[in-house]
Amino acid sequence: MKALAAGRRSKRAPLILLLLSLFLTGWVYAALSPAADAETGSAGEVKQGEALFQSNCSTCHGNQGQGTDIGPSLIGVGAASADFQLSTGRMPMAANAPQAPVKTPTFTSEEIAAMSAFVGSLGPGPHIPTDDQVDPAKGNAAKGMQLFRTNCAMCHNAVGAGGALSRGKVAPPLYEVTPREIYEAMLTGPQSMPVFNEASVTPEGKRDIIAYLVEQRDPSPGGLSLGSLGPVSEGLWVWVIGLGSLIGLSVWIGAKSS
Numbered sequence: 001m002k003a004l005a006a007g008r009r010s011k012r013a014p015l016i017l018l019l020l021s022l023f024l025t026g027w028v029y030a031a032l033s034p035a036a037d038a039e040t041g042s043a044g045e046v047k048q049g050e051a052l053f054q055s056n057c058s059t060c061h062g063n064q065g066q067g068t069d070i071g072p073s074l075i076g077v078g079a080a081s082a083d084f085q086l087s088t089g090r091m092p093m094a095a096n097a098p099q100a101p102v103k104t105p106t107f108t109s110e111e112i113a114a115m116s117a118f119v120g121s122l123g124p125g126p127h128i129p130t131d132d133q134v135d136p137a138k139g140n141a142a143k144g145m146q147l148f149r150t151n152c153a154m155c156h157n158a159v160g161a162g163g164a165l166s167r168g169k170v171a172p173p174l175y176e177v178t179p180r181e182i183y184e185a186m187l188t189g190p191q192s193m194p195v196f197n198e199a200s201v202t203p204e205g206k207r208d209i210i211a212y213l214v215e216q217r218d219p220s221p222g223g224l225s226l227g228s229l230g231p232v233s234e235g236l237w238v239w240v241i242g243l244g245s246l247i248g249l250s251v252w253i254g255a256k257s258s
Helices: 002-008 013-032 043-056 079-087 109-121 141-151 179-188 203-215 231-257
Strands: none
Touching (some): 043 109, 079 109, 079 179, 179 203
């Protein structure tokens, strides 16, 4: 029996089992990987994006987004990161600076979509959010206020008015930022902003934050907003107008009595 078992055992069996295991692993990964999602765009769109990328971005980021001495790697940052940077005009940068400024986008929406698809194809990363995910009408502004003031107000101000950071950087105002750009910023953490993944702020929570920020764009119910800077600007006006009025009244009374 031992001789029969030895005769049936093939030296190629371990190699065949290894190949089968690798094939099965690859098939499962391809089926479940986010990179296999249609969000990465069609093959034609990715090809168009690659051509645009190599013409406009490769000097800093490398021909395949691998990064260079003057620009970071884009492998794995996802289509959402590219869409945010290009849609807000932060990329391409005109010159090195502490922070990429917001400006009019250099590319059309179709070109941005193509380059975002190419960057998304470089490796698994955050996808561009859907219209449903960023719809403020489906969010809860009250919950969004709590989340925003817990996670974002220390930089962006309690109502999204923005504020100064260190080393020449700023947290920009959020009054004119689109809902999709707000969601993408939370997903990708551009520049000094941290990444808010699903463990820290759920997709529903992100939509609630968007709903809260959109509500702040309505006229201030209290009248003059004073820049929405809170007690700083309010205290300044109390000091200038209130104390100034008291001093003026005292001078007037003194002049009358004399």
